[in-house]
Amino acid sequence: MKTETRTVPVASPVSFTDRSSADKRGELYKLTRRQLLTRGLVLGSGLVVGSSFIAADNAAWAMEVKALAPQTMATLVQMARDIYPHDNFGDALYANAVKGHDATAADDAEFLSMIEGGAKQLDAIAVENGNSSYVGTGWEADRVAILKTIESEPFFQTIRGGLVVGLYNQPEVWNLLGYEGSSYEKGGYLARGFDDINWL
Amino acid sequence: MTAPYEHNDDSVVVIIGTGAGGGTLANELAQKGISVVALEAGGRHLPPDYINDEWASFGQLAWTDMRTTSGSWRVAKDFANLPAWIVKAVGGSTTHWAGASLRIQDHEFRALTEYGSVEGASLMDWPITLKDLEPYYEKAESKMGVTRTNGIPGLPGNNNFKVMKAGADKLGYKNCHTGRMAINSQPRDGRTSCQQLGFCFQGCKMGAKWSTAYTEIPKGEETGNLEVRENAHVLKIEHDDSGKISGVLYADKDGNQHLQKCRVACVAGNSIESPRLLLNSASTMFPDGLANSSGQVGKNYMRHMTGSVYASFEKPVNMYRGTTMAGIITDESKHDTSRGFVGGYEMETLSIGVPFMAAFLNPGAWGREFSAAMDSYENMAGMWLVGEDMPQESNAISLSDEKDQFGLPAANVHFDDHPNDVAMRNHAYQQGMAVYDAVGATQTHPTPPYPSTHNLGTNRMSANAADGVVNGFGQSHDISNLFVSDGSQFTTGAAENPTLTIVTLAIRQADYIAEQMNADAI
Numbered sequence: 211m212k213t214e215t216r217t218v219p220v221a222s223p224v225s226f227t228d229r230s231s232a233d234k235r236g237e238l239y240k241l242t243r244r245q246l247l248t249r250g251l252v253l254g255s256g257l258v259v260g261s262s263f264i265a266a267d268n269a270a271w272a273m274e275v276k277a278l279a280p281q282t283m284a285t286l287v288q289m290a291r292d293i294y295p296h297d298n299f300g301d302a303l304y305a306n307a308v309k310g311h312d313a314t315a316a317d318d319a320e321f322l323s324m325i326e327g328g329a330k331q332l333d334a335i336a337v338e339n340g341n342s343s344y345v346g347t348g349w350e351a352d353r354v355a356i357l358k359t360i361e362s363e364p365f366f367q368t369i370r371g372g373l374v375v376g377l378y379n380q381p382e383v384w385n386l387l388g389y390e391g392s393s394y395e396k397g398g399y400l401a402r403g404f405d406d407i408n409w410l
Numbered sequence: 411m412t413a414p415y416e417h418n419d420d421s422v423v424v425i426i427g428t429g430a431g432g433g434t435l436a437n438e439l440a441q442k443g444i445s446v447v448a449l450e451a452g453g454r455h456l457p458p459d460y461i462n463d464e465w466a467s468f469g470q471l472a473w474t475d476m477r478t479t480s481g482s483w484r485v486a487k488d489f490a491n492l493p494a495w496i497v498k499a500v501g502g503s504t505t506h507w508a509g510a511s512l513r514i515q516d517h518e519f520r521a522l523t524e525y526g527s528v529e530g531a532s533l534m535d536w537p538i539t540l541k542d543l544e545p546y547y548e549k550a551e552s553k554m555g556v557t558r559t560n561g562i563p564g565l566p567g568n569n570n571f572k573v574m575k576a577g578a579d580k581l582g583y584k585n586c587h588t589g590r591m592a593i594n595s596q597p598r599d600g601r602t603s604c605q606q607l608g609f610c611f612q613g614c615k616m617g618a619k620w621s622t623a624y625t626e627i628p629k630g631e632e633t634g635n636l637e638v639r640e641n642a643h644v645l646k647i648e649h650d651d652s653g654k655i656s657g658v659l660y661a662d663k664d665g666n667q668h669l670q671k672c673r674v675a676c677v678a679g680n681s682i683e684s685p686r687l688l689l690n691s692a693s694t695m696f697p698d699g700l701a702n703s704s705g706q707v708g709k710n711y712m713r714h715m716t717g718s719v720y721a722s723f724e725k726p727v728n729m730y731r732g733t734t735m736a737g738i739i740t741d742e743s744k745h746d747t748s749r750g751f752v753g754g755y756e757m758e759t760l761s762i763g764v765p766f767m768a769a770f771l772n773p774g775a776w777g778r779e780f781s782a783a784m785d786s787y788e789n790m791a792g793m794w795l796v797g798e799d800m801p802q803e804s805n806a807i808s809l810s811d812e813k814d815q816f817g818l819p820a821a822n823v824h825f826d827d828h829p830n831d832v833a834m835r836n837h838a839y840q841q842g843m844a845v846y847d848a849v850g851a852t853q854t855h856p857t858p859p860y861p862s863t864h865n866l867g868t869n870r871m872s873a874n875a876a877d878g879v880v881n882g883f884g885q886s887h888d889i890s891n892l893f894v895s896d897g898s899q900f901t902t903g904a905a906e907n908p909t910l911t912i913v914t915l916a917i918r919q920a921d922y923i924a925e926q927m928n929a930d931a932i
């Protein structure tokens with residue numbers, strides 16, 4: 211597996227990061243449910259935040275964070291879902307799509323403070339609106355309203371731009387959306403339904 | 411002399427770029443016994459290397475050197491450093507291309523005469539006619555194995571085509587079929603037939619689609635008269651005291667610079683790099699750049715009026731299965747001003763995978779509307795709209811303040827739509843959506859133009875030396891041993907996808923260069 215980061219030139223500050231570069235930043239892993247409950251705190255969103263990790267509250271996956279606060283990573287995961295909401299995608303796919311920001315933040319102090327600052331700003335607006343935090347804001351529409359207020363800022367554009375490839379370039383996402391991907395090794399679609407439409 | 415050639419061999423023809431124009435010209439000249447050195451900035455990738463994965467393939471093949479943008483086109487905002495989608499590899503953009511191969515129509519060669527003068531547009535008639543090109547179109551179609559010519563059957567229709575065809579029939583369109591495609595519908599010319607992989611834009615792993623990378627170039631090399639140097643990035647074209655081209659300076663893959671002497675130089679780097687190279691080659695004798703006495707180098711940049719319509723249905727389409735562009739409606743390609751614009755457009759099936767759909771469906775958009783469209787991916791059909799855009803002098807390639815990896819000024823691409831382009835796009839969106847609505851679309855998505863795939867016109871042909879850069883054979887009006895051999899020669903864009911015409915012009919130019927060399931005129 212190649213490990214270099216490839217960036218595609220697009221309007222700054224948005225940059226695409228491909229799947230292979232996301233892979234090197236550690237796979238999501240599993241904790242036992244017991245480990246989880248002794249080590250972490252359940253957030254309103256169904257995410258558990260521990261001292262240096264976040265996890266799903268059913269222990270389906272967990273992610274170690276190196277630079278970002280676990281609470282910040284939880285905010286990013288929720289934000290990712292709010293930006294591109296697919297109700298049949300598990301949180302793991304969103305977590306996978308944003309985890310690269312932790313590695314970038316580990317090497318780049320300015321980036322780290324932009325992300326931490328952005329997450330804090332989201333929480334501050336949520337509190338003004340009478341909620342406990344961004345993640346603790348119950349309705350998607352209320353969270354989206356918060357995002358709208360910071361839509362043009364580099365923090366939002368970095369997260370959204372990164373998701374275009376980070377989220378949609380995952381083979382599991384292709385499966386869920388009904389895209390079968392690479393076909394050469396299967397002999398193409400000539401004998402696999404290239405003209406099978408039957409409802410016209 | 412046979413290949414390889416010495417750097418100081420000044421008897422060779424040097425060709426810069428090995429895409430549709432350069433790759434074809436290289437083979438045609440080599441077949442005539444002329445010694446050719448083709449310099450290609452990219453590496454050599456062949457079907458076994460091609461990757462059935464959109465971003466990975468883009469990383470492998472696309473031109474991602476520094477470029478900048480300006481103007482009111484949306485690409486300048488969404489893809490500021492990616493104005494165009496062009497390949498940097500042996501074979502050029504014929505590795506990515508979809509294969510649609512249409513002749514320019516007779517009246518389109520006389521755009522100014524037929525359309526009349528259009529405010530703000532620098533329309534001209536071509537200095538050549540369809541009649542001049544017909545014999546060469548025939549050669550090109552045979553070389554490329556274009557379906558529905560030379561007795562070659564059309565490709566079978568895939569799901570995406572069937573949706574288009576059903577809609578076209580309901581709307582009363584008369585001309586809808588699986589296209590004229592440079593894709594083998596049956597084995598031909600030592601290449602197999604299409605297996606419906608659905609990754610035509612990523613390089614055809616079957617070799618069923620014509621690309622100079624594995625047709626023209628190896629054929630030329632077999633003659634012993636063609637040397638292709640890959641990873642050879644041309645920096646400057648040099649001339650002697652008499653103002654004739656004397657050699658071409660290039661950097662090899664390690665960055666070492668070499669001067670290849672030559673008798674003739676042909677520029678075929680596609681319509682952004684070709685004018686940039688001429689401008690970057692300015693000298694004391696030619697302070698505005700080579701071949702630029704008219705001031706037209708880099709001007710009149712055209713990219714076709716484009717747009718796409720994707721539509722979602724209640725049931726699966728699976729448009730990505732099979733040929734990317736294998737269906738066309740040609741009814742709107744006529745010139746009929748009752749529609750509110752001059753010129754015409756084609757409607758062609760198009761499919762992109764989930765990764766590219768996310769990037770291109772509505773760049774910058776987010777929220778439920780966008781993700782709902784993505785959720786319907788499996789049930790989507792899609793078409794591309796491609797029509798004649800108006801040449802405008804202010805749409806131009808110029809030298810940017812940004813530098814490339816060699817320290818040379820990068821290309822800036824400036825573009826504003828002409829009101830005629832906007833009127834045509836709106837009509838095309840409306841008709842495209844109507845096609846899908848006629849077969850029960852539940853949502854339609856009028857999708858903005860992608861980074862330019864058809865880049866044209868920046869070294870245009872003209873009868874008169876004051877109006878353009880090259881004559882009807884692609885020869886510089888100013889410097890007789892300098893030629894332009896790619897799509898930048900186009901005087902106007904016409905509605906049709908350009909590559910068949912680029913290949914046709916290259917075959918014709920090869921005859922002319924050989925004649926001129928024989929006559930010692932160059």
Ligand SMILES: Cc1cc2nc3c(=O)[nH]c(=O)nc-3n(C[C@H](O)[C@H](O)[C@H](O)COP(=O)(O)OP(=O)(O)OC[C@H]3O[C@@H](n4cnc5c(N)ncnc54)[C@H](O)[C@@H]3O)c2cc1C
Nearest residue numbers: 427429430431451502503507508509510644679896907909
């Ligand atoms: C996704 C896609 C789909 C397309 N589908 C179609 C289609 O269906 N039908 C159609 O007609 N057209 C299609 N096209 C357009 C078609 O690919 C181009 O019109 C055609 O390839 C242009 O030919 P060209 O010779 O001008 O340039 P290219 O084929 O782009 O070749 C230019 C070459 O020059 C090289 N080069 C540039 N600068 C230098 C330098 N300084 N030194 C050395 N080498 C250099 C480049 O690396 C490149 O290899 C498509 C394009 C794309 C991207």
Ligand code: SF4
Nearest residue numbers: 604605607608610614
């Ligand atoms: S669909 Fe046909 S032409 Fe396209 S990549 Fe596959 S085999 Fe090649």
